[in-house]
Amino acid sequence: MVERPDLSRRDALCGLGAASALSLLPEAAAAAPRRGGRIRVATISSSTADTLDPAKGGLSTDYVRHFMVYSGLTQFTDSMAPRLALAEAIETSDRIRWRVRLRKGVAFHDGAPLTSADVVYSLLRHKQPALGSKVKTIADQIVEAKAVGPHEVELQLSGPNADLPAILATSHFLIVKDGTRDFRTANGTGPFRCRAFNPGVRTIVSRNPNYWKPGAPYLDEIELIGIPDEVSRVNALLSGDVQLIQSVNPRSTRRIAATRRHVMMETRSGLYTDLIMRQDRTPTSHPNFVLAMKHLFDRELIRKALYRGYAVVANDQPIPPGHPYYLAGLPQRAHDPDRARFLLKQAGLLNLRLPVYASPAADGSVDMASILQEQAARIGLRLAVNRVPSDGYWSNHWMKHPLTFGNTNPRPTADLVFSLFYKSDAAWNESGWKNARFDQLLLAARAEADETRRKQIYGDMQALVHDHGGVAIPVFISNLDAHTHRLKGLRPIPAGGLMAYSFAEYVWLEG
Structure with missing residues (x-):
């Protein structure tokens, strides 16, 4: 296939009236890497729920693990455009019916060749309710997937979606071997083979x-571990016990930089920690309570004091500034304790005592909860902050109480953000918010060919979340990773830290 320059999303994916194709995009130029060596990498979490099944990945540690051992049909460029990977070509004329042609000569770790049967199995397994796929609501768009040759697959969606190539680049849609059900080890086509997997270790x-x-x-070998405590994670880096760490607290940046043997990498992204107000519980379902809590957040204080400027102020909409579909016209919600008090008094909700659950597992949530507690006390609302350990937070507390904190990793498209976290039937709909108009707009945005109109639809959706949604988003947080100066090849990719979790195939150790 002839390589072409990087194409815009519209040019590559949204052409109507004629077939549009996703072309092979060249890798970014880099200095000549050196082969060999071993590194240890520490992420923020590790538990017995760790998995080698890409469909079930729920945390950044899982995403890193999966990108090490599996490959997808597409991958992301540094600018978040999808490029071809296991797919040699992806073509569509209407964004409903897609034809995928696979590379020849690709082998799984056990030596078996990659075929269309593997792709069909990998995509359709998400639709099985018993599997528990984290992206079932996304995969339900795939009405049919069938092999039309050893290396060719036809897909039919329930409706047009120009973002399909970007969706296929996410970790959950990485390709596994046809029929795989045992994920105690991994058999993928990725850059590394799984030599040992001990969940939680x-x-x-x-x-x-x-x-x-x-x-x-x-690299010859990578060991991936979880160190939930940030101070311990930094200490492990500075002592040489690990060579790369994820999610550095901004307060630690000067300490790391002072060694002159370590490097900080900032990735500006759509990462956010949000206050979740369950819409199926009281009093958090009351619209006045939700709006009052949004007004209690001192966003500028959080940006400066908690994140040392490594964040941008947010406005309770999940699409960050700089995103092509960001709605810039929403008036910024102000820190207004008097307004919050008025709303709570009007609803008869003052002088309540309400627990709020926070954890180091949700970046900055413990400090945010303390700030919120202090602001609430001044207007007559008593918040009891329950700090719970990182281990088990996501399974035992997240979304389980009326008032908790979440932490949402960046997603490459607006459709994925909204589909995974705000659609009425989404498994990760944190607040349990249900809005029929929002769900209708989500489908309309997927089908819209005109980019101006599509941006308008996504803007309407952001306005709905801002005005009525059950989450408060105070800031968008930069991902901060740190590594030894000998580790080369790292660069920011906005979909997440650690090069959108895919660093493993790109990095090398300098001699």
Whole structure:
């Protein structure tokens, strides 16, 4: 196939009236890497729920693990455009029916060749309710997937969606071997082979000598561990016990930089920690309570004091500034305790005592909860902050109480953000918010070919979340990773820290 320059999303994916195709996009230029060496990487979490099944990945540690051992049909460029990976071509004329042609000569770690049957199985398994896929509501768009040759697949969606190539680049849609049900180990086509997997302890992978990208990867071995406590994570880096860490607290940046042997990497993104007000509980379902809590957030204080400027003020809409579909016209919601008090008094909700659950697992939530508690006390609302450990927070507390904190990793498209976290039937609809108009607009945005109109629809959806949604989003947080100066090849990708969790195939150790 002839390579072409990077294409805009509209040019590459949204052409109507003639077939549109996703072309092979060149890798970013880089200095010549050195082969060999081993590193240890510490992420923010590790538990017995760790998984090698990409469909069930729920935390950044899972995403990192999955990108090490599996490949997808597409991957993201540094600018978040999808590029071809296991797919050699992806074509559509109406954004409903898609034809995917696979690369030839790609092999799984067990030596079996990649075929269309593997792709069909990997995509359709998400639709099985018993599997528990984290992206079932996304995969339900796939009405049919069928092999039309050993290396060709036809997909039919329930409606047009120009974002399909971007969706297929996310970790959940990585390709597994046809019929795989046992994920105690991994058999993928990714840059590394799984050598050891002990949930809650560690994952060890070794270089795949038959990786389909010539020359990559460069490291011989990577060990992935979880260190939930940030101070311990930083100490492990500075002592040389690990060579790369995720999610550095802004307060630690000067300490790391002072060593002159370590490097900070900031990735501006759509990461946010949100206050979740369940819409199926009282008093958090009362509209006055929701609006009052949104007015209690001192967003500028959070940006400066908690994140040392490594954040931008948010406005209770989940699409960040700088995103193509960001709605800039919403008036910024102000820190207004008097307004919050009025709303609570009007609803008869003053002088309540209400627990709020926070954890180091949700970045900054403990400090946010303390700030919120102090602001609430001044207007007669008593918030009792329950700080719970990182271990088990997501399974035992997140979304389980009327008032909790969440932490949402960036997603590459507006459709994924809204589909995963705000659609009425989404598994991760944190507040249980249900809005029929929002759901209708979500489907309309997928089908809209005109980019101006599509942006308007996504703007209307952001306005609905801002005005009526059950979450408060005070700031968008930069991802801060740190590594030894000998580790090269890292660069920011806005979909998340650690190069959108896909660092493993790109990095190398300087001699």
